[in-house]
Amino acid sequence: MKRISSEKIVSELKQIIFRFPLTVVFILLLTAWQIYTKESVGTFEPTFLLLIIGIIFSATSQLFYERFFKQRVQMRWILYGLVIIFVLLYRFYLSSSHSLIDDSWNFYSIPGIRTMILYFVAVILFIWAPTIKSKIKFSDSFLVTFKTYFITSFFSIILFLGVIFTFSLFEFLFFTIKMDWFFYSSVFIFCLFAPILFLTFIPDYFSIEPESINEERTVEQSVHMPKFLHHLISYILIPVMAILTGIIVVYILINLRGKFFTENILEGLLLSYAINGWILLILADSIENKMALWFKKIFPIALIFVLIFQMISTFLQIREVGVTHGRYIILMFGVGSVISGVWYIFKKNHLQLLPIVAIIAGLISLTPPIDALTISVNQQRGRINDVLNKYDMLIDSNHVTPNPDVSINDQETIQESLNYLSEIRALNQLEWLPEKYYYREDEYLGFVTEHNSWGQDGNYREEINQANVSLDEEHPNIPISEFEQIFDLSLGDNFDDFSESVDLKGEAHVINVQLDEEFIIEMDADRLEEPLEFDFSYVLEDFKGRGSLSLPREKLTFTEEIDDYQVQIIIRYLNISGNYMQMDFYLLL
Structure with missing residues (x-):
């Protein structure tokens, strides 16, 4: 990693501005927006999320330029133009997305979930860009990004704590400062300082300047794994992951004929387990000790085993209770992980296919009409309408006649789907349900159900009169x-x-x-x-x-x-x- 010293700050800042001009513009816009709106840093608000997307994609476009078009300066501005067009189009989507939801925009709504999937694709693209048809391995680029993220977080948090202590001590000893220094400090440190510091640690992998020898050393230093991280992975994280994998495999084997396919308690853990496993596998790619070598041989096989059985269980659950975006993503991630795992085993630990599969899976999950949210909403709406048609309650797409004679099982089917649609703010996708009856649908349908305020995935089911x-x-x-x-x-x-x-x-x-x-x-x-x-x-x-x-x-x-x-x-x-x-x-x- 590059060392940061006071005499290099100005030159480093100049290099970042000239290397990532559009990214710096987005960073400044993000800082200005936070100050203007006085929203807390990290608030899941549409413009905040949009500017973060602009930062990631503009930095990624610069890495694509450095990899493929270093000698064609005009391509740099074409790439920047494409990023700006995409950000404007996504801004239009977010501004028009209110018609997709029945309440205020939030993180766990249709546009919020789509934005999180887009973040995933953007981050993978950023890591993958320098490795396309180059000597830089995906695991090397991942390691650089991984180290950079944690170093930037460490510096930013320490600086923030230092600022808090300084201002607090001043107010304690002298007088209260009228300005909201806590808010402004958090904005300038986490919205301005942290992103720029992050960029300073991203090396120019393909420098064509005369001092390319020094740049080569910088790249070598960047992809070098610190001893602390090496020992942490080898002797702490790998053994822990091995034990967890063993427990999961044993549980599946013991319960294959029992509750594994009915209770499906692993479904909520699958994504975090598989993602953490892949991260550990990528980080261990350059480690050659016995512990790491055994992990790289055995873990992909165990992961494929776990994922195949979990996908079967999830598929059976879908037949029982319908598709949700969570189960859709689990199936997509499972298929992608199995393909990447098989490639990894037969290509002797090569990771080149992993980012490609991840990006394709993410794009499929984003692209209507086959995306996770469209299919989930249509599936759950179809389940409800099937029950309504069964009891001749659906007069037409806009009118329902109440029927108190709906069986308990069918009432539960309706309630499960309504719970899911309410969680993602999609009750307005039911044309027949008037807005004033959102979350009071039993009054409209003619039967009383036992309301479960804690819906799927533990998200609180808010009432329509919320304020x-x-x-x-x-x-x-x-x-x-x-x-x-x-x-x-x-x-x-x-x-x-x-x-x-x-x-x-x-x-x-x-x-x-x-x-x-x-x-x-x-x-x-x-x-x-x-x-x-x-x-x-x-x-x-x-x-x-x-x-x-x-x-x-x-x-x-x-x-x-x-x-x-x-x-x-x-x-x-x-x-x-x-x-x-x-x-x-x-x-x-």
Whole structure:
């Protein structure tokens, strides 16, 4: 790896700007966007994810240029142009993807899942680009990227911790800094510093400059495995992976005639096990000790064995409960891994086919109409409609007649598919289900099912009336000149109702606040014939179903007046999810 010293920072930065100009532009755009939106670093928000895609693909285009077109400068700008066109097209897809989902855009929705698959393809392309028809092995490029990622992460985290400690100490000893230094530090370190630092460690594998001898040494240093990593792989990771593989193989052999094909408890572990196994196999490619040699001979065989039986089990599950994108990806990954594993065994540990198969599998999973999400949605929608047709409930594609006589098994079939579609925000793909009945479909279908709020893969099944509202000021300037009392309250499912005796207008009053299905603030006093009820229930109704919002104080201030008594609330935080409710607010009397 290249050493970083203070006297080389400027020259290194210049080299990065001239070598990866488009990538640096995307990095600057990402930093500016985070500052502009004030979103936390790592938020799964469409523009954030889009700029990350731009960073990866623009860096990959530079590596393709260096590999194939080093002497044709115009090709560099053509490749950059293709990247920009792709990013704009994907921006159009993300902006129009709201029609694919029934709620706000999030990570576990159709566009979010597709974006994660695209990330996988982009990363594999980045690693594979320098190795195409060259002396650079795929395992060498992978090792460079692997080391670079962890070194960059280490430097960035240490720098971030140092900045936090410095600012915290300054505030402790002197005075509080008004700016949000924690946010700005995280943005500049993780969105600007970290990506640029990452690029400095990527060598020019095919330099044609006169100092190519020095570059060759740099490449050799980059693909050299540190002793620490060598020992970690040889004596820790390989034995652990061998033990895990042995346990899985023994479990499959013992349960072949029993619960393996029915309970299918390995399905959730398969992807992580196989991916980690391949990563370890790639990293061990250049290690020649006995432990590594035995691992490279035995693990591919064991992996193929595990994957074949798991794919059979997954296929049987698909026949039982239909296709989901998770099972689709497992089958694609399994087929790709078996092909790559067989190639690896018969070609004496050659990994050239692995990235090609991975990219092809990723592209198939992305390309409609055979992609993972299209097939999964159509399959689950078909399962539901088959049951509806069986009971003559589906009048046409847009209308359903309720039927309380649907059998329990068929009700469960409908519920399983609805659970899956709700998780990926695809209930709007059911043309016959009106929006107001999302997640209350039993009222529409005419039978009551036992709702499982924890759907497939453990993702919480959110209710349609969900709201997550917050005040966009950390310390709001609250005008209290017209009021005598102010309270900072937190009420909800986990809090008792509020009751307090206060002095208003020179007289004792009792204030009761109830927050359940309604939001009532009750005021009583000796001189009042009956308690006054200030009804703020409309506030809850107004925010139900509006998703995540960050609003100014003026939008979250509500006032009610009865006779000469005035009550005001200012919401700081409101969360509504199904029957759960919590509100943090200021109460002014």
